[in-house]
Amino acid sequence: MGHADPLIEMEARQNFWMPFSPNKEFKQEPRMFVRGEGVWLYKPDGSQVLDASSGLFCVAAGHCRPEIAQAVFDQLSTLDYTMPFTRAHPKAFELAQRVAQHTPEGLNRVFFTCSGSEAVDSAMKMALAYHRIRGQGHRQLFVSRERAYHGVNMGGVALSGMVNNRRTFGVGMPGVHFMRHTALPENTFVRGQPETGGDLAEDLQRICALVGGDNIAAVFVEPTAGSFGCLPPPVGYLDRIRAICDQHGILLVFDEVITGWGRMGAPFGAQKFGVTPDLLTMAKAITNGAQPMGAIAAKQAIYDTITEAGPAQGIEFFHGYTYSAHPASCAAGLAMMDIFEREGLMERAAEMSPYFLDAVYSLRDLPCLVDIRGIGMMAAIELSTAGQPPGARGHAAQKALYDANLNLKSTGDSLILAPPFVAERAHIDRMVETLRTVLSAY
Ligand SMILES: Cc1ncc(COP(=O)(O)O)c(C=O)c1O
Numbered sequence: 070m071g072h073a074d075p076l077i078e079m080e081a082r083q084n085f086w087m088p089f090s091p092n093k094e095f096k097q098e099p100r101m102f103v104r105g106e107g108v109w110l111y112k113p114d115g116s117q118v119l120d121a122s123s124g125l126f127c128v129a130a131g132h133c134r135p136e137i138a139q140a141v142f143d144q145l146s147t148l149d150y151t152m153p154f155t156r157a158h159p160k161a162f163e164l165a166q167r168v169a170q171h172t173p174e175g176l177n178r179v180f181f182t183c184s185g186s187e188a189v190d191s192a193m194k195m196a197l198a199y200h201r202i203r204g205q206g207h208r209q210l211f212v213s214r215e216r217a218y219h220g221v222n223m224g225g226v227a228l229s230g231m232v233n234n235r236r237t238f239g240v241g242m243p244g245v246h247f248m249r250h251t252a253l254p255e256n257t258f259v260r261g262q263p264e265t266g267g268d269l270a271e272d273l274q275r276i277c278a279l280v281g282g283d284n285i286a287a288v289f290v291e292p293t294a295g296s297f298g299c300l301p302p303p304v305g306y307l308d309r310i311r312a313i314c315d316q317h318g319i320l321l322v323f324d325e326v327i328t329g330w331g332r333m334g335a336p337f338g339a340q341k342f343g344v345t346p347d348l349l350t351m352a353k354a355i356t357n358g359a360q361p362m363g364a365i366a367a368k369q370a371i372y373d374t375i376t377e378a379g380p381a382q383g384i385e386f387f388h389g390y391t392y393s394a395h396p397a398s399c400a401a402g403l404a405m406m407d408i409f410e411r412e413g414l415m416e417r418a419a420e421m422s423p424y425f426l427d428a429v430y431s432l433r434d435l436p437c438l439v440d441i442r443g444i445g446m447m448a449a450i451e452l453s454t455a456g457q458p459p460g461a462r463g464h465a466a467q468k469a470l471y472d473a474n475l476n477l478k479s480t481g482d483s484l485i486l487a488p489p490f491v492a493e494r495a496h497i498d499r500m501v502e503t504l505r506t507v508l509s510a511y
Contacts, residue, residue, distance in 0.1 A: 091464075100471045105132030108492050110476055121477040121500045123489045126295065126327045126447075127358025129418070130408045131491040137359045137404040144400035153181075153393040160403060161394035167406040168355070168364060171330075173339040176349050178372035180365045181394040185326035185352035186220025188363035189289070192348045193224040194388050196287035196320045199371050202378040205318070208286040209244060212276055212319075216250035218296035219289055219324055228289050231297060246280060248272035250294070251303050257440040260430055262342075266303030273313045282317025287348070292338025295327030298449035298483030299442045307344040320347040320371075326363070330354035331415030331490060333445040334422050341445070347371060356401035357408070361392070418446045418490040421497075428501045429486060437462075437511035440483075446490060449483040450504070452511060462511065469510075475503040 082096040102118070104111040108131055110118045123129060130137075144160070151158050165179035172179075180195075182188045193211065200208040213219065217230035227242040229235045230250065235242075249272055256263035273288060290310060294300035314321040323346040328338035330351065335341035339349060348371065352363035379385025392398070409415055422445050429448040430441055440451040452462045463482035470477060470484070478485045484504075488496065 100468065102476075107131040107133075108489050108496050116474060118471065118474045118476050119496060119500055119503070120489065121475055122485055122487050123354075124358050125353065125478060126332065126487050127353040129330060129332075129354040129490045130357045130405065130412070130414060131489045134357060134359070134404070134408065136408060137357055137401050140400040140404035141360060141397045144396050148396050150396060153391075153395075154389055157394070158396050158399070160396060160399035164394075164399045164402045164406070167403065168351075168366065171336040171409075172349060172366040173337060173345045175345065175368050176339075176347075176366040177369055178367045180367065181398075182352075182363040182365070183361045183390055183392045183395070183398070184220070184363045185324075185350065186222040186225050186363075187390060188326065188350035188352055188365050189219045189228065189324060190222045190224035191388060192289075192322050192324075192350050192365050193228075193287065195348060195365065195367060195371060195375070195386075196322070198375050198386060199320065200286055202374055205283070207284055208319075210280055210285045211245045212248060212273060212285055212288040213245050214248045214250055214290060214294070216252070216294055216297040216300065217289065217291060217324075218294070219291075220326070246276045246285075248276065250297075250300065251306060252300050252442075253303075256303075258430075258433060259442070260426055261444050262301045263303045267305030267309060269303065270306050270309035270313065273310055277313065277317050277319075282313075282319060285317065285319045287320040287322050288314055289322045289324055291324045291326075292328045292342055292344075293333060293444055293447065295447065295485075296480055298451065298480050298485055299444070299447050301442065301444040302342060307342050311344050311346075322346055322348040322350065324350045326350055326352045327447070327487075328445075330409070331418040331445075332447055332487065334419040335445075336415055355405065356398055357405045359405075360395070360398040360401040362395070362398040362402060414490050421490065421492065421494075422446055424494055425486075425488070425492075425497050428497045431501060432504060432508070435505065435508050435511075437508055443486075447485070447487045449480075449485045450508075452482040452484070452508075454482060455511075466508065466511065469507050470503065473503050473507050475500060475507075 102110040103113050110120050168179050169177040213228040215230040219225040219228040227245045251266045251269050253266050325337050333341040347368050349366045356362045376385045426443045437452050439453045442449050460481045463479040467479040
């Protein structure tokens with residue numbers, strides 16, 4: 070399985086400006102993949118690496134699914150592109166219908182984007198348009214949370230609760246108030262939803278009291294904060310947020326870019342936690358990561374309000390992307406819907422979750438860990454800083470794990486685990502064994 074290292078020449082590494090990466094360090098010591106199959110990624114030298122984070126939470130059905138590759142090839146050979154404004158192709162309608170079979174009751178109008186970030190910014194605009202049409206254009210403010218990640222477009226950065234994502238760009242961005250995060254010291258090593266912390270939802274009531282609930286357009290929440298490192302909602306927290314939103318006429322948006330499509334042990338976090346938002350964003354696993362795509366599922370009343378307010382023969386919502394509902398992405402999405410349904414993939418994730426969580430929590434005795442959080446098929450293990458700058462040990466550990474043939478995403482000092490749903494118990498055992506071996510040195 071040998072592959073020549075395509076970056077043998079230092080010069081060949083220079084032009085690509087890598088996203089969210091230590092460019093200087095990577096170009097000195099690249100950590101690359103050249104092939105994927107199932108739960109495995111392959112290094113240029115042919116060694117097999119277990120993908121413990123499904124790429125970036127994308128590859129729920131495992132890498133290089135032939136059904137998806139074939140569907141994309143067939144689509145690109147038949148209709149590669151058509152403009153999505155005032156024209157369409159059948160697969161866009163078909164995919165919207167298939168997506169709506171899995172979204173929570175009533176969220177049945179689906180708008181396609183090319184990424185999670187675009188889905189978030191689109192949802193912000195939907196909320197503003199909806200209120201304005203109903204004579205509530207003064208609802209211009211948004212509410213988010215510390216430790217939130219809502220992508221990297223300017224709306225999402227304004228909603229961001231992670232300092233490095235905003236300090237360079239977000240200074241002076243108006244319009245967003247922040248609730249506290251829900252990671253409480255008494256909840257370290259709690260598995261699933263913590264029993265305490267539900268009352269932190271009262272932060273929203275305090276913000277309403279401060280700025281006027283009738284000035285707030287929408288509250289954005291990840292049902293389980295993902296990118297920061299798996300923070301499941303305390304029991305009762307999301308229900309209370311929903312109730313406060315209803316009391317003040319505020320739209321509730323669940324950002325399910327990571328939690329959607331089975332990761333929580335239900336199709337969406339909304340169903341897992343029994344709370345229905347007004348708008349729901351998704352991306353990543355909708356195409357198994359094989360084509361870029363995001364989407365917003367909107368309550369029909371929001372679609373109807375915006376659409377009916379428009380002219381009889383004109384555009385109603387001045388928003389969309391050149392690649393919205395791209396034919397190849399729709400083809401990949403439809404192939405993924407077939408896989409979800411035919412293989413019962415989301416049910417499989419729910420069934421595998423207890424084994425996965427047992428395995429991850431078995432690491433609890435490692436002295437370097439200060440917390441483990443986990444729910445569904447997602448978990449984070451957090452390393453102590455041990456006197457080093459925050460994030461330094463997490464970064465080092467993530468590199469050492471690649472070298473030991475385990476791929477995962479780190480955020481700060483948290484190592485995030487989210488294996489593909491096709492993972493077998495033996496893969497999960499191997500993941501935990503590698504973690505134990507590497508982290509024992511920490
Ligand atoms: C909750 C959430 N929202 C938005 C995004 C941004 O998605 P993308 O990277 O596809 O733009 C992410 C990405 O991880 C996410 O986790």
